[in-house]
Amino acid sequence: MAEITKLIHKYLRHDKKFPHVWCPGCGIGIMLGALIRAIDRIGYEKDEIVLVSGIGCSGRLPVYVDFNTLHTTHGRALTFATGVKLAKPSLKVIVIMGDGDAVAIGGNHFIHAARRNIDLTAIILNNSVYGMTGGQYSPTTPYGMRSTTTVYSNIEQDFKISELAVTAGAVFVGRGTVYHAKLLDSLIEKALLKKGFSVVEVISHCHTQYGRQNRLGSAVEMMEWQRDHAVAVEKAATMKPEELRDKIVIGVLVDKELPVYQDEYDKIRERAKETIRR
Amino acid sequence: MLQGNEAVVEGALRAGCRFFAGYPITPATEISEILSVKLPQVDGTFIQMEDEIASLGAVIGASLAGVKAMTATSGPGFSLMQENLGFAVIAEVPCVIVNVMRGGPSTGLPTSPAQGDVMQARWGTHGDHPIIVLSASTVRECYEVTIHAFNFSEKYRTPVIVLIDEVVAHMREKMTLDDEEKIEIFNRVKPTVPPEWYIPYEDTPRGIPAMANFGEGYRYHVTGLTHDIRGFPTSRPDEIGPFIARLHRKISQHFSEIQMGEFYQTEDAEITIVAYGCVARSAKRAVREAREKGIKVGLLKLTTIWPFMRSSVEKVLQSSKVLIVPEMNMGQLSREVKRVNRGIAKVITINKVDGTIITPGEIMNRITEAKS
Ligand SMILES: Cc1ncc(C[n+]2csc(CCOP(=O)(O)OP(=O)(O)O)c2C)c(N)n1
Numbered sequence A: 001m002a003e004i005t006k007l008i009h010k011y012l013r014h015d016k017k018f019p020h021v022w023c024p025g026c027g028i029g030i031m032l033g034a035l036i037r038a039i040d041r042i043g044y045e046k047d048e049i050v051l052v053s054g055i056g057c058s059g060r061l062p063v064y065v066d067f068n069t070l071h072t073t074h075g076r077a078l079t080f081a082t083g084v085k086l087a088k089p090s091l092k093v094i095v096i097m098g099d100g101d102a103v104a105i106g107g108n109h110f111i112h113a114a115r116r117n118i119d120l121t122a123i124i125l126n127n128s129v130y131g132m133t134g135g136q137y138s139p140t141t142p143y144g145m146r147s148t149t150t151v152y153s154n155i156e157q158d159f160k161i162s163e164l165a166v167t168a169g170a171v172f173v174g175r176g177t178v179y180h181a182k183l184l185d186s187l188i189e190k191a192l193l194k195k196g197f198s199v200v201e202v203i204s205h206c207h208t209q210y211g212r213q214n215r216l217g218s219a220v221e222m223m224e225w226q227r228d229h230a231v232a233v234e235k236a237a238t239m240k241p242e243e244l245r246d247k248i249v250i251g252v253l254v255d256k257e258l259p260v261y262q263d264e265y266d267k268i269r270e271r272a273k274e275t276i277r278r
Numbered sequence B: 001m002l003q004g005n006e007a008v009v010e011g012a013l014r015a016g017c018r019f020f021a022g023y024p025i026t027p028a029t030e031i032s033e034i035l036s037v038k039l040p041q042v043d044g045t046f047i048q049m050e051d052e053i054a055s056l057g058a059v060i061g062a063s064l065a066g067v068k069a070m071t072a073t074s075g076p077g078f079s080l081m082q083e084n085l086g087f088a089v090i091a092e093v094p095c096v097i098v099n100v101m102r103g104g105p106s107t108g109l110p111t112s113p114a115q116g117d118v119m120q121a122r123w124g125t126h127g128d129h130p131i132i133v134l135s136a137s138t139v140r141e142c143y144e145v146t147i148h149a150f151n152f153s154e155k156y157r158t159p160v161i162v163l164i165d166e167v168v169a170h171m172r173e174k175m176t177l178d179d180e181e182k183i184e185i186f187n188r189v190k191p192t193v194p195p196e197w198y199i200p201y202e203d204t205p206r207g208i209p210a211m212a213n214f215g216e217g218y219r220y221h222v223t224g225l226t227h228d229i230r231g232f233p234t235s236r237p238d239e240i241g242p243f244i245a246r247l248h249r250k251i252s253q254h255f256s257e258i259q260m261g262e263f264y265q266t267e268d269a270e271i272t273i274v275a276y277g278c279v280a281r282s283a284k285r286a287v288r289e290a291r292e293k294g295i296k297v298g299l300l301k302l303t304t305i306w307p308f309m310r311s312s313v314e315k316v317l318q319s320s321k322v323l324i325v326p327e328m329n330m331g332q333l334s335r336e337v338k339r340v341n342r343g344i345a346k347v348i349t350i351n352k353v354d355g356t357i358i359t360p361g362e363i364m365n366r367i368t369e370a371k372s
C-alpha cells in the first residue's frame, strides 16, 4: 500500500459500512485526503477534533473519519460548530460545507461567523451546483449555465465565496482546487493553524450533474479545466479584470490578525466577575 | 420581588445551565439580557446569534460538547427553531427551549398574552416524535419548571420546551431563591465502558443510551439522518423501526415521572376546570368563589402539557360530570381533554384570543351556566 493510502486508512472509520456515497471521480475524496494529510502533519489528536458538516454530498464527509463527527442540518453547520467551540474551546472544530450549504441556505450564518471571528476553520466544497439533490443551480452557478432548474439558462449572477468571506471579515481566506492537490494541502494546513475564522474554498467538479448538463466532459476533463483556468493570486494582481473573468484565483487571499472571539469573551468573563466582587 | 423571566434565569443557573444562545424577541428578551450579565460571572457563555435557527444550532453544539444549554424565544422565533428542534430529538441532545408565548399568527401581538403554541410545541417539527413540554403559572413555578426542564432533558436525552404566558413572564411576585423542596439536579449519564465498547445509540431497558461528550475519548457520529445503534445512517427497516420505537418508548415508559400538576379541590368536584399557565390562576380563584357559593368545583392544573396528563384527567372524570377547559387560544389542549373524555362528561371550552387574559369572572359565569 502506498504511504499516502496507509495514512488515510489510519483515519478512516473501519467499523463504518463502506462503500461511500460519492460518485466515482468526485472531487470530495480529494478534499478529504487533503484534510487528513493536513491534520496528520499538524499532529492533532483524533479526540480533539470535531468535524462538523451540513447537508449535501460534501456534508457526508465526516461520517467516514474517526473524529468526533457531527452531521447537522442543511446550512446550519457553522451554528452548531459555534456552540461546540464556545462550550469547549480546547477542541479543534472544523466545518465542511457545500456551496449551497455555505452561501445559500447558510449564507447568513457564514457572514456572521466570519464577522465574529470565532476560532473555526470552514472548508467549502464549491462544485457550482446542488449535487445531492440532483443538479439544481446554486448561488455559485455562473451566469448562463444550465442546471435542472435553469434548463433554459441561469440568469442570476454568482457569488464568489472567498471574496465574500474576505468582505465579511475572515482572518484567513484561501482558495484552491481539487486539481492543485499540493496547494490544497498547504491551504488547509495554514487555515487550521490560524487562530480565528479561517476559510478554504475548494473548487471542485460535479461531473455527474453539473458537468453532464453543461457538456463539460468527464471528471478528468473538468479537472483539466481547473488546471487551465487557475491563476495564482500573485499573478492575478498583475492582470486586468477582463482577463480574470473566467479565471479561478488560487492561493492565500487574506491572512490578517483580528481579536479572536474566545479571547475577547475571556476578558468579558473577567469584567463580569469584577462586578460581583465590587 | 422577582419577575417570571428572572425566575427562569435563576432556575436555569441553579440547574447548571452554562450556555445560552438567543435572538432578542418580546416578551422573552429579559431572559437574554439577564443571562448576558450572569453567565460570564460563572464562567458560562452567552452569545447573541444572527437568528433563532442559529441560536438553537449553537445550543445543540454546546450540549454535545458537554455543557447544559438553553435558548429563549417567542412565537416567530419558535417557528424558526422547528428544524433544529427535530435534530435535537433524533440525535437525542439535551437542551431547553423557553417560549414566552405571544399572540399569533405571525408577528401577531408582541406584548399580549396568548397560549397559541401548545400544538406547535407538540407537533411543530416534522416527523413523528415525542416531546416534553412544561408550563408555569406562577413566578416560583417559572423557577422550578426550568430546573425540571433541564433535569428531564438530561435524564431522557431530549429537548424540553417550557411554555410561559406573557403575563407570567412579566409579573412580579415575592419569591425567595431557596427551593421550597430541594429539587435534585440531574446530569446526563455518561458511558463507563471503554471507548471501543461504546455504542452511542444502544437500546437499553430504560431506552436512554449513555451520552459521551465531544472530546472525552468516545469518538462517535452524530447525525440528523435516521441512524443505527452506532450512529451511522441506515436505511434498513430492521434498524429504523426499533430506533424510532425507542425514541418514543424512552418518553412513554417514563410518563409517570414526567407528569406534574396539581389537583385542587377535585375529590368531590362535580365540575372540574382543566387549565394551565396564567389561566390556572384565574381558575383557582373561580374555584374558591364557587365553593363559597356551595358549588362543588375543582381545578386540575397542568404543569406538564406534553405528554398529555391523560391519567389525571381520567381521575377527575370519576367524580365530575362537567369539565371546563379555558384557554387563551381557539381550543388546543381541549381537544386532548375531549379525546380522553370520550363522551363521559360534558366538556365546555372557554376560548379567548383577543390579547387579554381569561378572568375568574368569565370562568365563574360558565360554572353558573353549567350548574343551571
Ligand atoms: C432545509 C432543507 N432544504 C432543502 C434540503 C435539500 N437539500 C439537501 S442537500 C441540498 C443542496 C446541496 O448542495 P450543496 O450544499 O452545494 O452540496 P453538494 O451536494 O453540492 O456537495 C439541498 C437543497 C434539505 N436537506 N434541507
Ligand code: SF4
Pocket (backbone or CB within 6 Å): A021, A022, A023, A025, A026, A027, A028, A057, A127, A131, A132, A205, A206, A207, A208, A209
Ligand atoms: S453528485 Fe456530484 S458532488 Fe455529489 S458525489 Fe456525485 S459527483 Fe460528487
Ligand SMILES: [Mg+2]
Pocket (backbone or CB within 6 Å): A056, A098, A099, A100, A125, A126, A127, A128, A129, A130, A131, A138
Ligand atoms: Mg454544491
